[in-house]
Amino acid sequence: MLKSERQKNILDLCEQFGVVTVKMIQEKLGVSDMTIRRDLKELDERKQLIRQHGGAQSVDYVDSSKQTLTNTIDGKELSHLEKKEISTKEKHYIARNAAKLIQNENETIFLGPGTTIELMTEYITLEKVRIVTNSLPVFNLLKEKDKYDLYLIGGSYRAHTGAFVGSVADEMVQKMGISKAFVGVNGIQDHWVSTFNIEEGKIQQLVLDAASSKFLVADAHKFNHRDFYNFYDLQKIDGLFTDYNLSNEVKRHYEQYIKIFN
Structure with missing residues (x-):
């Protein structure tokens, strides 16, 4: 050549x-x-x-x-409000599909921080289910429905994502039995997933390690993008929910690491 x-x-x-x-x-x-x-x-x-x-x-x-x-501009993390305005239609699509996996009242479900996961709360159809979260926005959305066995993990509060992180949150997560975990990401590059903040990445790693079934949610723009901190290996994840904008070639590349739902 x-x-x-x-x-x-x-x-x-x-x-x-x-x-x-x-x-x-x-x-x-x-x-x-x-x-x-x-x-x-x-x-x-x-x-x-x-x-x-x-x-x-x-x-x-x-x-x-x-x-x-993506969730950063020139290395600066976007605010929670700014993130909510990005790819809204696609996030609803992802959230609806991911929520379909929550179908057993005997399970313990972890919902992490992130605007796509917040939208999942609109599509959970079970009347009774145990849900654990370290996201204050997710907790506030769920408590209004008054029908869940709901647990909020405490710790140091991050206003940018509305998440509780740090050693207190990490310790609580490690003591819980989690059936299914749904975690958002800022970037997906090769077999790594990344986020902006180390402490937030650490608790997401611990949650995924503790969960029997591990799932990620990410819109198509997160692929082939890396944020500051790699926190998990795609090959250890059971499935990744994304949207219809993901190209066939990109999907083929990442399917060597993980099952993709789009």
């Missing part, structure tokens, strides 16, 4: 996925990692992509992320 053709293919992959790793490019093009790294360096110097540790990011992808397609 000629150098010009190889570099064009790399740019095409960047455009398609937004963020690519050296490993992904190797699998697609069948060339050495040293060759890919040299190409990425040249393309970065020509400002045709943005080189990152272990891969690259398209220039257009950076522009789109500034239009609030």
Whole structure:
């Protein structure tokens, strides 16, 4: 393969996925990692992509992320109110599908923080079920219905997400038996899922470790994007609920790690 053709293919992959790793490019093009790294360096110097540790990011992808397609802008975490305004239709779609798994009154369900999980409260059809959450918004939505065995995990309060985190919350979670856990994420890249805050990532890790069945919810814009802190391995998750905007190629790539519902 000629150098010009190889570099064009790399740019095409960047455009398609937004963020690519050296490993992904190797699998697609069948060339050495040293060759890919040299190409990425040249393309970065020509400002045709943005080189990152272990891969690259398209220039257009950076522009789109500034239009609030993810949960951060220029490294700053969006507020809870700002997040609620993003991809509302898609979040309802995801929440409706995920809530269908809550169908056994004898189970203990964990609902984590996040605007998509908050919407799940609208679609739970059971009259009686035990629900545990560390999200104040989720708790407030559920307590108004007055029909659940409801537990709020306390701790240090994070206003950006309405979540309780820290050592007190971590200790409480580790003592609970959880049947199914639903957790939101800020980014999904290769087999890792990430979030903005370390303490929030830590409690989500502990929740998932404690749960018999583990599920993630994430709109399509979260794929091929990494936030600050990797907190879990996709390969340990039972299923990921996303929306209809996820491309077939991106879905095929991530299905090597996890079952995707969209």
